[in-house]
Amino acid sequence: xxxxxxxxxxxxxxxxxxxxxxxxxxxxxxxxxxxxxxxxxxxxxxxxxxxxxxxxxxxxxxxxxxxxxxxxxxxxxxxxxxxxxxxxxxx
Numbered sequence: 001x002x003x004x005x006x007x008x009x010x011x012x013x014x015x016x017x018x019x020x021x022x023x024x025x026x027x028x029x030x031x032x033x034x035x036x037x038x039x040x041x042x043x044x045x046x047x048x049x050x051x052x053x054x055x056x057x058x059x060x061x062x063x064x065x066x067x068x069x070x071x072x073x074x075x076x077x078x079x080x081x082x083x084x085x086x087x088x089x090x091x
Contacts, residue, residue, distance in 0.1 A: 024070030027058065033067060037076075 011019070030042040048054025049065065055075040058066045079088055 024068070024073070026069045027066035028069055028072065029066060033072065 028036070030045045033040055033045060034042045045054055045067075049057060055067055055072045058068060060066055081088070
């Protein structure tokens with residue numbers, strides 16, 4: 001089997017779950033979130049962090065903030081509404 005043929009095989013359920021867990025554990029910078037999640041800017045994340053109403057974050061140092069992808073996506077999902085008149089629960 002050629003090395004590139006391994007990439008074409010379907011993944012086992014365990015491998016799929018392992019990769020998804022690794023994806024959810026990944027730490028993202030504000031710039032990476034801005035690039036990947038269109039409409040959420042670095043500035044908005046900074047202001048939300050300052051006001052305490054943004055997604056959960058990890059402070060690695062005084063000036064280095066990261067967001068765990070899974071926690072960030074869970075935070076987004078919790079804010080899904082069907083109408084603009086709906087209010088959000090306590091964050």
